Amino acid sequence: MSVNPNAGGASPLAGVRVLAFTQLGAGPYAMTLLADLGADVVKVEDPSAGGDEARRVPPFADAAAADGLYYQALNRGARSLTLNLRAPEGRALLQRLVARADAVYTNLRGDLPPKLGLDYAALRAANPRVVCCTLSGFGRTGPRAGEPGYDFILQAYAGFMSVTGEPDGPPTRSGVSVVDFAGGMLSALALMIGLHRARETGTGCDLDVSLFDAALSMLNYLAVWTLNRDWHPARLADGAHQSLVPSQRFATRDGWIVVMCMKEKFWERLADALDLGALRDDPRFRSFADRLAHRDALVALLARTFRTRTTAEWLTRLRGRVPVAPVHSVEEALADEQTRARAMVVDVPHPVFGDLREVGCPIKMDGVTPRYRAAAPLGADTATLLDEIGVTPGEIERLRTLGVV
Helix, strand or coil: CCCCCCCCCCCCCCCCEEEEECCCCHHHHHHHHHHHCCCEEEEEECHHHCCCHHHHCCCCEECCCCEEHHHHHHCCCCEEEECCCCCHHHHHHHHHHHCCCCEEEECCCCCHHHHCCCCHHHHCCCCCCCEEEEEECCCCCCCCCCCCCCHHHHHHHCCCHHHCCCCCCCCCCCCCCHHHHHHHHHHHHHHHHHHHHHHHHCCCEEEEEEHHHHHHHHHHHHHHHHHHCCCCCCCCHHHCCCCCCCEEEEECCCCEEEEECCCHHHHHHHHHHCCCHHHHHCCCCCCHHHHHHCHHHHHHHHHHHHCCCCHHHHHHHHCCCCCEEECCCHHHHHHCHHHHHCCCEEEEEECCCEEEEEECCCCCCCCCCCCCCCCCCCCCCHHHHHHHCCCCHHHHHHHHHHCCC
Protein backbone atom coordinates (compact mmCIF):
# COMPACT_ATOMS: atom_id res chain seq x y z
CA MET A 1 0.00 0.00 0.00
CA SER A 2 1.08 3.62 -0.45
CA VAL A 3 3.14 5.43 2.16
CA ASN A 4 1.42 7.96 4.39
CA PRO A 5 3.96 10.66 5.23
CA ASN A 6 1.90 12.05 8.11
CA ALA A 7 1.03 8.90 10.05
CA GLY A 8 2.82 7.84 13.21
CA GLY A 9 4.42 4.41 13.36
CA ALA A 10 1.78 3.13 15.78
CA SER A 11 -1.15 4.08 13.56
CA PRO A 12 -2.94 0.92 12.39
CA LEU A 13 -3.95 2.47 9.04
CA ALA A 14 -0.58 4.03 8.25
CA GLY A 15 0.16 3.47 4.57
CA VAL A 16 -3.48 3.54 3.49
CA ARG A 17 -4.32 6.43 1.17
CA VAL A 18 -7.93 7.30 0.34
CA LEU A 19 -8.94 9.84 -2.28
CA ALA A 20 -12.15 11.13 -0.73
CA PHE A 21 -14.70 12.96 -2.87
CA THR A 22 -16.84 13.90 0.12
CA GLN A 23 -19.21 16.65 1.12
CA LEU A 24 -21.32 17.74 4.09
CA GLY A 25 -21.82 15.02 6.76
CA ALA A 26 -21.97 11.27 6.19
CA GLY A 27 -18.91 10.70 4.02
CA PRO A 28 -16.61 13.10 5.87
CA TYR A 29 -17.59 11.45 9.16
CA ALA A 30 -16.52 8.06 7.76
CA MET A 31 -13.20 9.50 6.64
CA THR A 32 -12.57 11.12 10.02
CA LEU A 33 -12.76 7.70 11.68
CA LEU A 34 -10.09 6.41 9.29
CA ALA A 35 -7.91 9.51 9.51
CA ASP A 36 -7.88 9.39 13.31
CA LEU A 37 -6.36 5.90 13.03
CA GLY A 38 -3.67 6.89 10.58
CA ALA A 39 -5.14 6.73 7.08
CA ASP A 40 -3.97 9.43 4.67
CA VAL A 41 -7.32 10.91 3.70
CA VAL A 42 -6.97 13.24 0.73
CA LYS A 43 -10.16 15.23 0.43
CA VAL A 44 -10.69 16.16 -3.23
CA GLU A 45 -12.73 19.33 -3.71
CA ASP A 46 -14.07 21.12 -6.77
CA PRO A 47 -12.33 24.51 -7.06
CA SER A 48 -15.08 25.89 -9.30
CA ALA A 49 -17.61 25.37 -6.47
CA GLY A 50 -15.40 26.76 -3.72
CA GLY A 51 -14.88 23.30 -2.28
CA ASP A 52 -17.18 21.43 0.06
CA GLU A 53 -20.28 23.44 0.98
CA ALA A 54 -19.65 22.35 4.57
CA ARG A 55 -16.93 25.00 4.71
CA ARG A 56 -19.69 27.65 4.72
CA VAL A 57 -22.30 26.02 6.97
CA PRO A 58 -23.32 28.38 9.83
CA PRO A 59 -22.95 29.16 12.61
CA PHE A 60 -19.26 29.84 13.30
CA ALA A 61 -18.15 29.78 9.66
CA ASP A 62 -15.46 32.10 8.28
CA ALA A 63 -16.46 32.81 4.69
CA ALA A 64 -13.15 34.49 3.83
CA ALA A 65 -11.16 31.48 5.04
CA ALA A 66 -13.65 28.93 3.62
CA ASP A 67 -13.58 27.21 6.98
CA GLY A 68 -15.74 26.80 10.07
CA LEU A 69 -16.48 24.67 13.08
CA TYR A 70 -18.97 22.45 11.21
CA TYR A 71 -16.34 21.69 8.58
CA GLN A 72 -13.65 21.03 11.17
CA ALA A 73 -15.91 18.72 13.17
CA LEU A 74 -16.44 16.44 10.17
CA ASN A 75 -13.12 16.58 8.29
CA ARG A 76 -10.50 16.18 10.98
CA GLY A 77 -7.19 14.85 9.67
CA ALA A 78 -8.00 15.32 5.98
CA ARG A 79 -5.57 16.90 3.53
CA SER A 80 -7.11 19.05 0.77
CA LEU A 81 -6.60 18.72 -2.98
CA THR A 82 -8.59 20.80 -5.48
CA LEU A 83 -9.45 19.09 -8.76
CA ASN A 84 -12.09 19.83 -11.40
CA LEU A 85 -13.18 16.50 -12.85
CA ARG A 86 -15.26 18.18 -15.55
CA ALA A 87 -12.05 19.24 -17.28
CA PRO A 88 -10.17 16.61 -19.32
CA GLU A 89 -6.95 17.62 -17.59
CA GLY A 90 -8.62 16.90 -14.27
CA ARG A 91 -9.63 13.40 -15.39
CA ALA A 92 -6.05 12.75 -16.50
CA LEU A 93 -4.69 13.86 -13.13
CA LEU A 94 -7.23 11.64 -11.37
CA GLN A 95 -5.82 8.59 -13.14
CA ARG A 96 -2.30 9.46 -12.01
CA LEU A 97 -3.43 10.10 -8.44
CA VAL A 98 -5.33 6.80 -8.31
CA ALA A 99 -2.16 4.95 -9.25
CA ARG A 100 -0.78 5.92 -5.83
CA ALA A 101 -3.97 5.41 -3.83
CA ASP A 102 -5.55 2.40 -2.17
CA ALA A 103 -9.14 3.57 -2.35
CA VAL A 104 -11.48 6.12 -3.87
CA TYR A 105 -14.41 7.07 -1.66
CA THR A 106 -17.40 9.20 -2.66
CA ASN A 107 -20.63 10.31 -1.03
CA LEU A 108 -22.20 11.79 -4.13
CA ARG A 109 -25.58 10.97 -5.67
CA GLY A 110 -25.77 7.34 -6.71
CA ASP A 111 -25.76 8.13 -10.44
CA LEU A 112 -22.70 10.41 -10.35
CA PRO A 113 -19.62 8.16 -9.73
CA PRO A 114 -19.71 6.52 -13.19
CA LYS A 115 -20.46 9.87 -14.86
CA LEU A 116 -17.41 11.43 -13.17
CA GLY A 117 -15.14 8.44 -13.72
CA LEU A 118 -15.04 7.52 -10.03
CA ASP A 119 -16.00 3.86 -10.27
CA TYR A 120 -13.84 0.76 -10.65
CA ALA A 121 -14.54 0.41 -14.36
CA ALA A 122 -13.04 3.85 -14.99
CA LEU A 123 -10.09 3.50 -12.61
CA ARG A 124 -8.91 -0.11 -12.74
CA ALA A 125 -6.56 0.53 -15.65
CA ALA A 126 -4.69 3.05 -13.50
CA ASN A 127 -4.70 0.76 -10.45
CA PRO A 128 -6.25 -2.73 -10.59
CA ARG A 129 -6.12 -2.94 -6.77
CA VAL A 130 -8.08 0.26 -6.13
CA VAL A 131 -11.24 -0.06 -4.05
CA CYS A 132 -14.07 2.30 -5.03
CA CYS A 133 -16.60 2.85 -2.25
CA THR A 134 -19.73 4.89 -2.90
CA LEU A 135 -22.00 6.10 -0.08
CA SER A 136 -25.12 7.70 -1.54
CA GLY A 137 -28.62 8.51 -0.44
CA PHE A 138 -30.35 5.64 -2.23
CA GLY A 139 -27.62 3.52 -3.79
CA ARG A 140 -26.51 3.12 -7.40
CA THR A 141 -29.61 1.17 -8.51
CA GLY A 142 -33.36 1.59 -8.18
CA PRO A 143 -35.79 4.36 -9.12
CA ARG A 144 -34.30 6.91 -6.70
CA ALA A 145 -30.60 6.34 -7.50
CA GLY A 146 -30.37 9.82 -9.03
CA GLU A 147 -32.01 11.63 -6.11
CA PRO A 148 -30.06 13.41 -3.37
CA GLY A 149 -30.49 11.87 0.07
CA TYR A 150 -29.92 13.61 3.39
CA ASP A 151 -30.40 12.48 6.97
CA PHE A 152 -33.78 14.16 7.51
CA ILE A 153 -35.06 12.79 4.19
CA LEU A 154 -33.92 9.26 5.06
CA GLN A 155 -35.40 9.37 8.57
CA ALA A 156 -38.73 10.09 6.88
CA TYR A 157 -38.39 7.48 4.11
CA ALA A 158 -37.21 4.68 6.41
CA GLY A 159 -40.00 5.03 8.96
CA PHE A 160 -37.87 6.42 11.79
CA MET A 161 -40.02 9.51 12.22
CA SER A 162 -43.21 7.45 12.44
CA VAL A 163 -41.99 5.85 15.67
CA THR A 164 -40.29 8.94 17.17
CA GLY A 165 -42.13 11.48 19.29
CA GLU A 166 -45.23 11.40 21.45
CA PRO A 167 -48.42 9.54 20.36
CA ASP A 168 -50.45 12.73 20.06
CA GLY A 169 -47.65 14.68 18.43
CA PRO A 170 -46.35 14.85 14.86
CA PRO A 171 -43.74 12.46 13.43
CA THR A 172 -40.41 13.64 14.78
CA ARG A 173 -36.81 13.62 13.55
CA SER A 174 -34.05 12.52 15.89
CA GLY A 175 -32.09 15.54 17.08
CA VAL A 176 -28.85 13.85 15.97
CA SER A 177 -28.13 12.87 12.35
CA VAL A 178 -28.31 9.16 13.15
CA VAL A 179 -28.70 7.96 9.55
CA ASP A 180 -25.78 10.05 8.31
CA PHE A 181 -23.50 8.76 11.02
CA ALA A 182 -24.66 5.15 10.82
CA GLY A 183 -24.26 5.22 7.05
CA GLY A 184 -20.82 6.74 7.45
CA MET A 185 -19.72 4.00 9.84
CA LEU A 186 -21.17 1.29 7.58
CA SER A 187 -19.31 2.70 4.57
CA ALA A 188 -16.04 2.85 6.53
CA LEU A 189 -16.52 -0.82 7.40
CA ALA A 190 -17.29 -1.63 3.76
CA LEU A 191 -14.13 0.16 2.65
CA MET A 192 -12.02 -1.83 5.10
CA ILE A 193 -13.59 -5.09 3.84
CA GLY A 194 -12.82 -4.08 0.27
CA LEU A 195 -9.22 -3.21 1.14
CA HIS A 196 -8.78 -6.54 2.90
CA ARG A 197 -10.02 -8.40 -0.17
CA ALA A 198 -7.83 -6.33 -2.49
CA ARG A 199 -4.81 -7.13 -0.36
CA GLU A 200 -5.65 -10.86 -0.50
CA THR A 201 -6.55 -11.04 -4.20
CA GLY A 202 -4.76 -8.13 -5.84
CA THR A 203 -8.05 -6.97 -7.34
CA GLY A 204 -10.15 -3.98 -6.36
CA CYS A 205 -13.89 -3.56 -6.63
CA ASP A 206 -16.92 -1.30 -6.37
CA LEU A 207 -18.73 -1.03 -3.02
CA ASP A 208 -22.26 0.37 -3.05
CA VAL A 209 -23.55 1.59 0.34
CA SER A 210 -26.63 3.78 0.77
CA LEU A 211 -28.13 5.75 3.61
CA PHE A 212 -31.51 4.25 2.74
CA ASP A 213 -30.22 0.68 3.09
CA ALA A 214 -28.39 1.58 6.30
CA ALA A 215 -31.56 3.06 7.78
CA LEU A 216 -33.69 0.07 6.76
CA SER A 217 -31.16 -2.31 8.31
CA MET A 218 -31.49 -0.39 11.57
CA LEU A 219 -35.22 -1.14 11.68
CA ASN A 220 -34.07 -4.70 12.47
CA TYR A 221 -36.53 -6.36 14.88
CA LEU A 222 -39.24 -3.79 14.14
CA ALA A 223 -38.98 -4.82 10.50
CA VAL A 224 -39.07 -8.54 11.31
CA TRP A 225 -42.16 -8.15 13.51
CA THR A 226 -43.87 -6.04 10.84
CA LEU A 227 -42.99 -8.38 7.97
CA ASN A 228 -43.98 -11.60 9.73
CA ARG A 229 -46.93 -10.78 11.97
CA ASP A 230 -49.95 -8.50 12.05
CA TRP A 231 -48.05 -5.89 14.05
CA HIS A 232 -47.71 -2.15 13.51
CA PRO A 233 -45.11 -0.04 15.38
CA ALA A 234 -46.28 3.30 16.71
CA ARG A 235 -45.09 6.29 18.69
CA LEU A 236 -45.31 5.54 22.41
CA ALA A 237 -45.50 7.94 25.33
CA ASP A 238 -42.24 8.90 27.04
CA GLY A 239 -40.10 7.28 24.37
CA ALA A 240 -41.07 3.82 25.60
CA HIS A 241 -39.70 0.63 24.12
CA GLN A 242 -42.12 -1.10 21.77
CA SER A 243 -42.39 -4.28 23.87
CA LEU A 244 -40.27 -4.23 27.04
CA VAL A 245 -41.96 -2.66 30.06
CA PRO A 246 -40.80 -0.61 31.91
CA SER A 247 -38.19 0.77 29.53
CA GLN A 248 -38.77 4.48 29.07
CA ARG A 249 -38.45 8.03 30.37
CA PHE A 250 -39.97 9.09 33.71
CA ALA A 251 -40.34 12.53 35.25
CA THR A 252 -38.66 12.98 38.64
CA ARG A 253 -39.15 15.75 41.17
CA ASP A 254 -36.61 17.95 39.36
CA GLY A 255 -36.00 16.46 35.93
CA TRP A 256 -36.05 13.25 33.93
CA ILE A 257 -34.65 9.77 34.23
CA VAL A 258 -34.57 6.75 31.91
CA VAL A 259 -34.75 3.15 33.09
CA MET A 260 -34.52 0.04 30.92
CA CYS A 261 -35.64 -3.29 32.29
CA MET A 262 -34.26 -5.42 29.47
CA LYS A 263 -34.05 -8.48 31.72
CA GLU A 264 -36.46 -9.89 34.30
CA LYS A 265 -33.91 -9.37 37.08
CA PHE A 266 -33.83 -5.64 36.35
CA TRP A 267 -37.60 -5.39 36.79
CA GLU A 268 -37.37 -7.18 40.13
CA ARG A 269 -34.57 -4.90 41.33
CA LEU A 270 -36.44 -1.79 40.17
CA ALA A 271 -39.56 -2.77 42.09
CA ASP A 272 -37.49 -3.29 45.24
CA ALA A 273 -35.57 -0.02 44.83
CA LEU A 274 -38.84 1.89 44.44
CA ASP A 275 -40.23 0.21 47.58
CA LEU A 276 -42.82 -1.45 45.37
CA GLY A 277 -41.75 -5.04 45.98
CA ALA A 278 -45.36 -6.21 46.10
CA LEU A 279 -45.64 -5.53 42.38
CA ARG A 280 -43.27 -8.42 41.71
CA ASP A 281 -45.97 -10.86 42.78
CA ASP A 282 -48.82 -9.03 41.12
CA PRO A 283 -50.05 -11.40 38.35
CA ARG A 284 -50.38 -8.44 36.01
CA PHE A 285 -46.64 -7.74 36.15
CA ARG A 286 -44.85 -11.08 36.64
CA SER A 287 -43.41 -11.53 33.14
CA PHE A 288 -42.44 -9.49 30.08
CA ALA A 289 -45.72 -10.48 28.42
CA ASP A 290 -47.77 -9.63 31.53
CA ARG A 291 -46.21 -6.20 31.86
CA LEU A 292 -46.70 -5.47 28.17
CA ALA A 293 -50.39 -6.43 28.43
CA HIS A 294 -50.83 -4.12 31.42
CA ARG A 295 -48.39 -1.37 30.38
CA ASP A 296 -50.69 1.56 31.20
CA ALA A 297 -51.47 0.40 34.73
CA LEU A 298 -47.84 -0.31 35.59
CA VAL A 299 -46.45 2.89 34.09
CA ALA A 300 -48.97 4.97 36.02
CA LEU A 301 -47.84 3.39 39.31
CA LEU A 302 -44.17 3.90 38.52
CA ALA A 303 -44.67 7.46 37.30
CA ARG A 304 -46.26 8.52 40.58
CA THR A 305 -43.36 7.01 42.52
CA PHE A 306 -40.59 8.55 40.39
CA ARG A 307 -42.02 12.02 40.97
CA THR A 308 -41.44 11.70 44.73
CA ARG A 309 -37.64 12.02 44.56
CA THR A 310 -35.03 13.97 42.62
CA THR A 311 -33.08 12.54 39.71
CA ALA A 312 -29.90 12.42 41.84
CA GLU A 313 -31.69 10.50 44.59
CA TRP A 314 -33.00 7.92 42.13
CA LEU A 315 -29.60 7.54 40.53
CA THR A 316 -28.10 6.79 43.94
CA ARG A 317 -30.72 4.11 44.51
CA LEU A 318 -30.64 2.54 41.06
CA ARG A 319 -27.10 2.72 39.71
CA GLY A 320 -25.43 -0.66 39.72
CA ARG A 321 -28.79 -2.40 40.08
CA VAL A 322 -30.85 -1.30 37.07
CA PRO A 323 -29.80 0.25 33.72
CA VAL A 324 -30.49 3.91 34.41
CA ALA A 325 -29.47 7.34 33.14
CA PRO A 326 -30.31 10.97 33.70
CA VAL A 327 -31.51 12.83 30.61
CA HIS A 328 -28.41 14.92 29.99
CA SER A 329 -28.16 18.12 28.03
CA VAL A 330 -25.44 18.12 25.38
CA GLU A 331 -23.26 20.18 27.73
CA GLU A 332 -23.75 17.66 30.53
CA ALA A 333 -22.97 14.73 28.25
CA LEU A 334 -19.68 16.33 27.19
CA ALA A 335 -18.74 16.99 30.84
CA ASP A 336 -19.70 13.52 32.12
CA GLU A 337 -17.08 11.62 34.10
CA GLN A 338 -17.27 8.73 31.62
CA THR A 339 -16.55 11.16 28.78
CA ARG A 340 -13.39 12.25 30.56
CA ALA A 341 -12.34 8.72 31.44
CA ARG A 342 -12.65 7.63 27.80
CA ALA A 343 -10.74 10.67 26.46
CA MET A 344 -13.72 11.54 24.28
CA VAL A 345 -13.13 15.29 24.29
CA VAL A 346 -9.79 16.20 22.72
CA ASP A 347 -7.87 19.34 21.79
CA VAL A 348 -7.05 19.83 18.11
CA PRO A 349 -4.75 22.77 17.24
CA HIS A 350 -6.04 25.00 14.43
CA PRO A 351 -4.13 27.90 12.88
CA VAL A 352 -7.14 30.26 12.92
CA PHE A 353 -9.48 28.99 15.64
CA GLY A 354 -6.80 28.06 18.18
CA ASP A 355 -7.17 24.82 20.14
CA LEU A 356 -10.50 23.35 19.09
CA ARG A 357 -12.21 21.02 21.54
CA GLU A 358 -13.73 18.16 19.57
CA VAL A 359 -15.23 14.72 20.14
CA GLY A 360 -12.48 12.10 20.01
CA CYS A 361 -12.17 8.81 18.16
CA PRO A 362 -14.69 6.21 19.39
CA ILE A 363 -12.43 3.27 18.44
CA LYS A 364 -9.95 2.30 21.15
CA MET A 365 -7.02 0.03 20.30
CA ASP A 366 -4.26 -1.22 22.60
CA GLY A 367 -1.03 0.68 22.10
CA VAL A 368 -2.53 3.16 19.63
CA THR A 369 -2.98 6.87 20.19
CA PRO A 370 -5.35 8.43 17.66
CA ARG A 371 -3.86 11.12 15.45
CA TYR A 372 -5.78 14.37 15.72
CA ARG A 373 -5.09 17.06 13.11
CA ALA A 374 -7.21 19.93 11.90
CA ALA A 375 -8.79 19.67 8.47
CA ALA A 376 -6.65 21.44 5.90
CA PRO A 377 -7.53 24.77 4.26
CA LEU A 378 -9.03 24.49 0.78
CA GLY A 379 -6.38 23.25 -1.65
CA ALA A 380 -3.57 23.46 0.89
CA ASP A 381 -2.01 20.16 -0.21
CA THR A 382 -2.61 20.40 -3.95
CA ALA A 383 0.96 21.31 -4.91
CA THR A 384 2.48 18.63 -2.66
CA LEU A 385 0.24 15.86 -3.96
CA LEU A 386 0.71 16.82 -7.61
CA ASP A 387 4.47 17.03 -7.12
CA GLU A 388 4.36 13.40 -5.92
CA ILE A 389 3.00 12.31 -9.30
CA GLY A 390 5.54 14.34 -11.26
CA VAL A 391 3.60 17.49 -12.09
CA THR A 392 6.04 20.41 -12.37
CA PRO A 393 5.49 23.78 -10.66
CA GLY A 394 5.01 25.40 -14.05
CA GLU A 395 2.38 22.87 -15.04
CA ILE A 396 0.60 23.32 -11.70
CA GLU A 397 0.44 27.06 -12.36
CA ARG A 398 -1.01 26.41 -15.84
CA LEU A 399 -3.63 24.07 -14.34
CA ARG A 400 -4.57 26.74 -11.82
CA THR A 401 -5.01 29.26 -14.61
CA LEU A 402 -7.32 26.80 -16.39
CA GLY A 403 -9.34 26.24 -13.20
CA VAL A 404 -8.44 22.54 -13.08
CA VAL A 405 -6.86 22.86 -9.61
